[in-house]
Amino acid sequence: MRPLLLGGARLLDGSVVDVTIKDGLVVDAGSHDAATWETGADVDVEDLDGYLLLPAPVEPHTHLDKALTGERVTPTYDGLTGAARTWQQQAVTVSRDDVLRRGRDTLRELLWSGATAVRTHVNRSCGEDPLLALRALVELRESVADVMSLQVVYLSSKASSPEELRSAVSAGADLLGGAPHTAADPAAAQAAVLVVAGQTGVDVDLHTDEELDPAARALAALVGQVLSSGFVGRVTASHCVSLGTQTPTERADTIAGMSSAGIGVVALPSTNLYLQGRALPGSSSPRGIAPLRELLDAGILVAGGADNIRDPFLPVGRPVRDGVAAGDRWSSHRRGGVRRGQRDGPSDHGAASGGAGGGLARRPPGDTSNEPDGRDRASTSRPPRHLRRTGRRAQHRAT
Numbered sequence: 521m522r523p524l525l526l527g528g529a530r531l532l533d534g535s536v537v538d539v540t541i542k543d544g545l546v547v548d549a550g551s552h553d554a555a556t557w558e559t560g561a562d563v564d565v566e567d568l569d570g571y572l573l574l575p576a577p578v579e580p581h582t583h584l585d586k587a588l589t590g591e592r593v594t595p596t597y598d599g600l601t602g603a604a605r606t607w608q609q610q611a612v613t614v615s616r617d618d619v620l621r622r623g624r625d626t627l628r629e630l631l632w633s634g635a636t637a638v639r640t641h642v643n644r645s646c647g648e649d650p651l652l653a654l655r656a657l658v659e660l661r662e663s664v665a666d667v668m669s670l671q672v673v674y675l676s677s678k679a680s681s682p683e684e685l686r687s688a689v690s691a692g693a694d695l696l697g698g699a700p701h702t703a704a705d706p707a708a709a710q711a712a713v714l715v716v717a718g719q720t721g722v723d724v725d726l727h728t729d730e731e732l733d734p735a736a737r738a739l740a741a742l743v744g745q746v747l748s749s750g751f752v753g754r755v756t757a758s759h760c761v762s763l764g765t766q767t768p769t770e771r772a773d774t775i776a777g778m779s780s781a782g783i784g785v786v787a788l789p790s791t792n793l794y795l796q797g798r799a800l801p802g803s804s805s806p807r808g809i810a811p812l813r814e815l816l817d818a819g820i821l822v823a824g825g826a827d828n829i830r831d832p833f834l835p836v837g838r839p840v841r842d843g844v845a846a847g848d849r850w851s852s853h854r855r856g857g858v859r860r861g862q863r864d865g866p867s868d869h870g871a872a873s874g875g876a877g878g879g880l881a882r883r884p885p886g887d888t889s890n891e892p893d894g895r896d897r898a899s900t901s902r903p904p905r906h907l908r909r910t911g912r913r914a915q916h917r918a919t
């Protein structure tokens with residue numbers, strides 16, 4: 521395959537460069553020189569004048585087994601508990617083929633928005649085989665491996681035994697998860713997940729304190745459990761809603777512990793804004809979002825995800841990555857923006873937006889640091905969907 525030269529592309533720092541892609545890898549990102557590429561004979565050239573060129577973004581948290589089921593149910597409009605009940609009422613109808621079809625359709629939407637790495641959680645199935653949906657998504661993961669990386673997190677439930685969790689890993693789960701805040705003893709529930717994760721050698725991504733109650737302390741307990749179990753740097757806490765409702769002192773203590781334990785956070789503003797606080801009157805209910813500014817200031821690795829995509833938990837929306845990144849900004853009161861000649865730090869703009877971070881740079885074959893699984897996904901086999909036309913007005917405003 522001939523190399524592809526992306527000519528005159530604008531990067532986030534405002535510079536205009538020519539990017540050369542060869543055998544699926546970015547091999548050069550040099551200063552723009554139209555005279556060179558306009559006469560080049562041995563490369564395919566794409567003129568990117570007026571386009572912004574971004575690293576492929578990452579979707580760090582979604583639920584492919586639930587996605588696109590919103591039209592099957594009547595919304596209850598009574599928050600997370602009602603949405604979970606609604607999901608369970610129709611979950612028995614979910615088959616392998618159904619999960620595959622909806623999962624593939626959702627991944628296609630994500631790919632078209634530029635995402636080449638996705639982490640999905642998957643529920644325990646309610647039929648004879650509790651791993652049915654997991655097996656379907658593992659099958660889907662293998663079928664899309666040539667264009668994107670898919671990680672599957674098996675969600676432990678109240679009905680799950682340690683043996684079931686071990687079977688999930690054997691069946692292909694990349695990580696173990698759960699929603700311990702729904703258990704009678706959240707700390708014990710997440711400890712059980714950590715035990716099996718330690719036995720099977722996988723990392724953990726938990727739905728943590730997905731509630732407004734400031735007394736919820738699963739996240740604080742998780743800090744101690746991680747520090748004492750050798751899981752430092754291997755645990756992600758998704759949601760962290762109650763953290764935002766606690767006093768500044770309580771919050772600072774927990775965040776300091778999270779930093780020591782290397783716990784990363786995935787904030788999920790869309791679902792949290794939709795579900796949290798529905799029972800409260802008026803429009804001044806708590807925002808229900810992880811406190812991103814304080815987490816980022818503490819050096820916590822933070823990402824933003826779409827979570828639910830047109831299902832009982834969030835019946836509207838699309839998994840478009842730049843939309844999620846924008847949502848992080850307006851919903852979480854994050855500071856700063858991206859202007860010409862200035863960009864946020866890698867953890868602020870890259871991870872917090874679900875982006876791969878790090879920007880475009882020459883990377884020789886073998887240097888695959890941008891992808892969570894170590895694989896580089898620069899693709900020349902299809903139109904570069906992650907290009908966004910900025911237009912003259914946008915460029916002028918950026919200066």
Ligand SMILES: [Zn+2]
Nearest residue numbers: 583641727827
């Ligand atoms: Zn979730």
